[in-house]
Amino acid sequence: MDFAMSAKGQDYHKRLTEFMVEHVLPAEKSYDEYREEKGRKDFTVPPVVEELKKIAKSQGLWNLFLPSVSGLTNLEYAPLAEISGWSTEIAPEAINCAAPDTGNMETLHLFATEEQRKQWLEPLLAGEIRSAFSMTEPAVASSDARNIQTEIVRDGDHYVINGRKWWTSGANDPRCKLLIVMGRTNPEAASHQQQSMILVPSDTPGVNILRSTSVFGWQDQHGHAEIVYDNVRVPATNLLAEEGMGFAIAQARLGPGRIHHCMRAIGVAERALALMVDRVQNRIAFGKPLAEQGMVQHAIALSRNEIDQARMLCHKAAWVIDQHGNKAAHGLVSQIKAVAPQMACNVIDRAIQTHGAAGVSDDTVLAKMYGWQRAMRIFDGPDEVHLRTIARHELGAEKSPLAAAVTPK
Template sequence: MPYEFSAEGRRVLESAQRFMDQHIYPSEGRYYEELEEVGPFGHPPVVDELKAKAAAEGLWNLFLPELEPGQPGTRLSNVDYAPISEQLGKVWFASEVFNCQPPDSGNIEILNQYATPAVKGRWLGPLLSGEIRSAYSMSEPDAASSDATNIDLRITRDGDHYVLDGRKWFSSGAKAQRCKLLVVMGRSNPDAPRHRQHSMLAVPLDTPGIEFGALPTVFGYQERGGHPEVIFREVRVPVDNLLGEEGGGFAIAQARLGPGRIHHCMRAIGVAERALELMITRSLRRRTFGSTLAHKGTIQQWIAESRINIDMARQYVLHAAHLMDTVGNKEAATEIGGIKVAIPEICFEVVDRAVQVHGAAGVTQFTPLAYMYAKMRTLRLADGPDEVHKMSIARREIRKHDPNFRLSGPSRG
């Protein structure tokens, strides 16, 4: 095995598993009851109760390996955090309880690395302590955002401010009661080289000129905080809110995606593990044609294939995490892209089998499977569609044999 979990990583994993058993799983029913009461943009009180318990046990900001002294969190490597992320994926709100939820986790990484001291002072502390939420505004309804260089929200310098004009959507969580900050990517210099045209800014959500537009659902589901369209009309923010350097937005976006894909994929494996558990439990309880479903050869084949595929998927992600820890995100780009393609597809198939074993109940709200199904299918689009990652992987492989290989046409790069 090329990687090894540290003693601290094993300790935190055991603590997280114990917390899940003692506090998270028993609170699922209460969470959904309270969510029904507060609505999709509200904040179920049980989450704050659980967050206080998790923070008291040191199970907090587990995803962030580099923290300044005094910042609350546990300094874990990508390899150490990966199996913890898997555990959190088994219950939808568990990541928030540990203050490891997207998109805040990725935004915290950006602010931690690229924000000015003033911006860090105002926003990073409240995010690290779980007091507020944030959203990531990158995708646009009028641009093929799978190619990030198409992003067209305009960022114009005007003295000591930047002015933002344009539309975003799928700014996940932006309508949440506690969302206070947007991390926004836009085009700041259309005449620069293709990958130097964009910048990122920290934009307070209450800045004049920001309003919400359409509110898309995802396969009919309205998630907490929504995925709203955000409209920017002459929105002015101080130049100090620039993240990194002007023209560095594309590079920051790419850097953000590396750890995020590890987290997404391991949470997806957690989803698949729970779906497999539900599949087996259902197969042992339901009888057809004289025996339980668990006695049927087809069901046994699905269970066996699911176990094999989940275990292979986990090893692939851990391999990618190990490379990120040892040689860096750039050198691990093929593996990071590879897991982003492979894992959602594998986990989607496991969930699909579980739905089939549950019959009609599997597509209703009476099991978590329908929501799992929607989430796993959506993950094949989040952070870039499968086809883009396959194209990038193929390009790197071809260049091992022909370093001068380039794609023809307007997409060359």
């Protein structure tokens, strides 16, 4: 395995770093001021984001996540996604690499008809609209997608949708024009073939957005919508692929999405570590800089080790996807999904501790960063589900010659 950056990757890395330093990071103040002025129930995008999108597009820093469009491998994209993680609220969208749009664009790229791609994928790739993925339900344990109860019933040339979803991230944003909804089309089929996915324009009658759920008291600009689908009627041609393929599409969609989140989490942790290092070098306690305290040095060293370990595992998973496909990397993606958010939480927590009271306030970015990374241990599959997957891989693996030699016959 060779994780060295290609010449193309190095070029993108240099240009994206410059874009972040010159444009994105300085824009955070304007972004925060706009959101504070508008209030937590306003989901309009701060104008600075649209300005950044224009700059990114003009510099060729656009749609980097999709290999068929950017020409970048997953391994080449990993350090770029990490850079965007230094400003997770702004940078991913500024380069059109933000969830849930990335997962939805990948889904449309893989499973949509030409007509569906023209109507939805093209404007998403252009950054003209946004979208949401509507799978999780409040009434069931949605970590097992087979539990989903929303009904999608065929009625002549249409499907009728009834159900309640929540955590439909992005749906509160007025630019969200498309909902990809997962529901049950055939309750009598085998458990993995009961679900389907369907494209629902957000302005369809019967789509009732009730609220946006907060994360540790913080409202995402795009919102995490709770939605009631009340006799929502859409053409049968809006079905993605075929009936019964919902579970398979979900797995194909979530694989790359999970690793993209992990790539960004490494950037989040790097920012937290940078803030911690700066803080302890400039803060005096008990007559000397915090940086000279043994416990502080221990926290910094642990953080560096954990970040670098997570990065290597993330790059390995990306390399396997590139070389052997998503299915071959399934276990590795579960590994990094269980490792990266926990690692980021660990590093951010140490940074908060070194900042004292400032660390838990909105005067620093640390509290908000922690909230999102802690939530990431739940979305796209909770830690426990991924740990179970890892254990099953290990238990089902063929013994190596060394393992066979040391185990009882």
